[in-house]
Amino acid sequence: xxxxxxxxxxxxxxxxxxxxxxxxxxxxxxxxxxxxxxxxxxxxxxxxxxxxxxxxxxxxxxxxxxxxxxxxxxxxxxxxxxxxxxxxxxxxxxxxxxxxxxxxxxxxxxxxxxxxxxxxxxxxxxxxxxxxxxxxxxxxxxxxxxxxxxxxxxxxxxxxxxxxxxxxxxxxxxxxxxxxxxxxxxxxxxxxxxxxxxxxxxxxxxxxxxxxxxxxxxxxxxxxxxxxxxxxxxxxxxxxxxxxxxxxxxxxxxxxxxxxxxxxxxxxxxxxxxxxxxxxxxxxxxxxxxxxxxxxxxxxxxxxxxxxx
Amino acid sequence: xxxxxxxxxxxxxxxxxxxxxxxxxxxxxxxxxxxxxxxxxxxxxxxxxxxxxxxxxxxxxxxxxxxxxxxxxxxxxxxxxxxxxxxxxxxxxxxxxxxxxxxxxxxxxxxxxxxxxxxxxxxxxxxxxxxxxxxxxxxxxxxxxxxxxxxxxxxxxxxxxxxxxxxxxxxxxxxxxxxxxxxxxxxxxxxxxxxxxxxxxxxxxxxxxxxxxxxxxxxxxxxxxxxxxxxxxxxxxxxxxxxxxxxxxxxxxxxxxxxxxxxxxxxxxxxxxxxxxxxxxxxxxxxxxxxxxxxxxxxxxxxxxxxxx
Ligand SMILES: [Zn+2]
Ligand SMILES: [Zn+2]
Numbered sequence: 001x002x003x004x005x006x007x008x009x010x011x012x013x014x015x016x017x018x019x020x021x022x023x024x025x026x027x028x029x030x031x032x033x034x035x036x037x038x039x040x041x042x043x044x045x046x047x048x049x050x051x052x053x054x055x056x057x058x059x060x061x062x063x064x065x066x067x068x069x070x071x072x073x074x075x076x077x078x079x080x081x082x083x084x085x086x087x088x089x090x091x092x093x094x095x096x097x098x099x100x101x102x103x104x105x106x107x108x109x110x111x112x113x114x115x116x117x118x119x120x121x122x123x124x125x126x127x128x129x130x131x132x133x134x135x136x137x138x139x140x141x142x143x144x145x146x147x148x149x150x151x152x153x154x155x156x157x158x159x160x161x162x163x164x165x166x167x168x169x170x171x172x173x174x175x176x177x178x179x180x181x182x183x184x185x186x187x188x189x190x191x192x193x194x195x196x197x198x199x200x201x202x203x204x205x206x207x208x209x210x211x212x213x214x215x216x217x218x219x220x221x222x223x224x225x226x227x228x229x230x231x232x233x234x235x236x237x238x239x240x241x242x243x244x245x246x247x248x249x250x251x252x253x254x255x256x257x258x259x260x261x262x263x264x265x266x267x268x269x270x271x272x273x274x275x276x277x278x279x280x281x282x283x284x285x286x287x288x289x290x291x292x293x294x295x296x297x298x299x300x301x302x303x304x305x306x307x308x309x
Numbered sequence: 310x311x312x313x314x315x316x317x318x319x320x321x322x323x324x325x326x327x328x329x330x331x332x333x334x335x336x337x338x339x340x341x342x343x344x345x346x347x348x349x350x351x352x353x354x355x356x357x358x359x360x361x362x363x364x365x366x367x368x369x370x371x372x373x374x375x376x377x378x379x380x381x382x383x384x385x386x387x388x389x390x391x392x393x394x395x396x397x398x399x400x401x402x403x404x405x406x407x408x409x410x411x412x413x414x415x416x417x418x419x420x421x422x423x424x425x426x427x428x429x430x431x432x433x434x435x436x437x438x439x440x441x442x443x444x445x446x447x448x449x450x451x452x453x454x455x456x457x458x459x460x461x462x463x464x465x466x467x468x469x470x471x472x473x474x475x476x477x478x479x480x481x482x483x484x485x486x487x488x489x490x491x492x493x494x495x496x497x498x499x500x501x502x503x504x505x506x507x508x509x510x511x512x513x514x515x516x517x518x519x520x521x522x523x524x525x526x527x528x529x530x531x532x533x534x535x536x537x538x539x540x541x542x543x544x545x546x547x548x549x550x551x552x553x554x555x556x557x558x559x560x561x562x563x564x565x566x567x568x569x570x571x572x573x574x575x576x577x578x579x580x581x582x583x584x585x586x587x588x589x590x591x592x593x594x595x596x597x598x599x600x601x602x603x604x605x606x607x608x609x610x611x612x613x614x615x616x617x618x
Binding site for chain 2: 011012013014015018040041043044047048064065066067069070071073074077078081082095096098099102103106107108109142
């Protein structure tokens with residue numbers, strides 16, 4: 001599980017920061033990549049990475065501002081052109097369906113795969129045996145969602161040596177133990193699964209917020225996350241401006257991270273008014289509040305490691 | 310007057326060729342830039358050029374396939390964000406209005422300038438004292454237009470020395486002569502404008518065709534043009550494939566240039582199946598039919614010089 005930043009700028013593309021898109025690489029977990037937002041030229045950024053468009057399984061849109069969605073029709077069309085055949089599900093605020101349908105229709109784009117578009121509301125927007133994704137409305141003038149991606153806890157590793165010592169040979173019984181089901185040995189003893197499993201592996205939590213002013217919902221979504229990805233469009237001394245444009249400052253992002261007791265904060269959605277030296281400054285501002293802060297850059301990868309207990 | 314290629318690839322963006330957009334730089338002529346098509350990331354390409362988005366005055370769309378239009382909403386939005394205030398007119402096939410209106414509406418994009426969208430038909434789509442732009446339907450499965458841009462002839466340069474010899478001093482009379490109006494000297498003689506003007510400057514003609522199979526309309530639009538920009542999605546030996554996908558081969562583009570008696574042919578819309586060596590080959594194929602052929606590359610500029618008579 002890794003976060004890969006495809007675009008980390010704000011509003012308009014700049015030479016060093018494209019408009020927003022974040023990939024959550026779940027290659028080991030499910031052979032898939034999930035995208036969060038898809039600004040213009042996200043597919044161009046992907047050309048310079050190892051990400052395969054056909055692996056993209058889900059695209060979560062935080063809000064409908066152009067710098068977060070204008071790359072969507074092109075990415076979907078190219079994925080088809082390049083042989084993508086599996087289902088893609090797009091989640092986003094109401095309006096996303098009209099936008100995509102018109103864009104694909106006027107351009108006569110026939111996708112070779114099934115495209116599902118889900119207009120979301122607050123709450124659980126996706127759940128399967130591996131993950132839950134929850135959405136909450138933030139504070140950005142238009143409907144802007146934050147997402148909390150929760151990996152479910154996984155059973156501990158099978159203590160094979162211990163099972164063998166009990167005389168149980170590898171086979172379907174091992175699978176049962178792994179699934180938490182008690183098993184009977186040939187001589188009639190009952191083996192309790194918990195005695196033959198290591199400690200359960202705690203699922204990881206990531207929070208990816210759309211553009212927003214500081215707000216309670218953001219802190220709620222980020223609670224105890226391994227990583228919080230928070231916008232920091234403005235420097236700490238631009239609180240007025242940030243408020244006016246429904247954005248956050250570095251300091252405000254740091255405060256949210258602290259309140260939510262996350263492990264790590266990553267700032268993104270950086271205005272093009274800041275240059276390379278400015279970026280260092282921005283990260284340092286947030287660190288005065290929350291030391292475990294980094295600032296995102298295009299093509300930066302952040303591994304999300306499993307919690308050792 | 311220069312042609313500047315912003316994107317010269319076909320279908321999907323590739324590392325060395327972005328999807329289609331061609332700029333006609335009319336900086337000396339009217340301080341403006343016209344675009345022909347606007348594939349995704351055209352604004353990103355512009356970032357690496359001297360073109361100012363606020364100078365973009367007109368955008369002519371050949372057809373609505375995604376690789377020719379998906380960069381339009383982003384370009385228009387960024388032009389506003391970057392302070393563009395003057396009118397922009399977009400010309401394109403029916404459907405372009407819906408596409409743009411929905412894209413700008415769902416993203417809540419409020420442009421600071423007036424945007425005029427004209428859904429065109431065959432015929433003259435624009436005319437003023439400097440230029441005429443004519444459109445004709447080509448053969449591409451969906452409505453795909455070619456454009457013929459005709460610069461109007463300009464009066465010859467004023468023969469100032471000759472006027473001075475007649476005793477006429479610089480002033481409003483000079484302007485009248487330039488405009489072809491006869492002028493009376495103080496001592497009552499009538500000066501005939503044609504005696505005091507050099508030979509008129511012949512207007513230039515450029516033909517920019519959308520995706521197409523070879524067709525009569527293309528040849529009609531290109532008649533005697535200084536430059537014909539013709540797609541060549543396929544190599545000369547792929548005539549079957551070209552026909553099936555409503556495209557042209559290098560040889561077919563060369564034949565069109567020859568029939569239309571243009572001065573120069575420029576191939577574009579090059580499939581990503583061809584690499585750098587392939588490009589040389591493609592140009593050579595066309596040259597067997599029409600020697601004055603070049604192949605476009607991203608960021609290539611082609612000056613359109615004035616005809617010396
Ligand atoms: Zn926004
Ligand atoms: Zn086309």
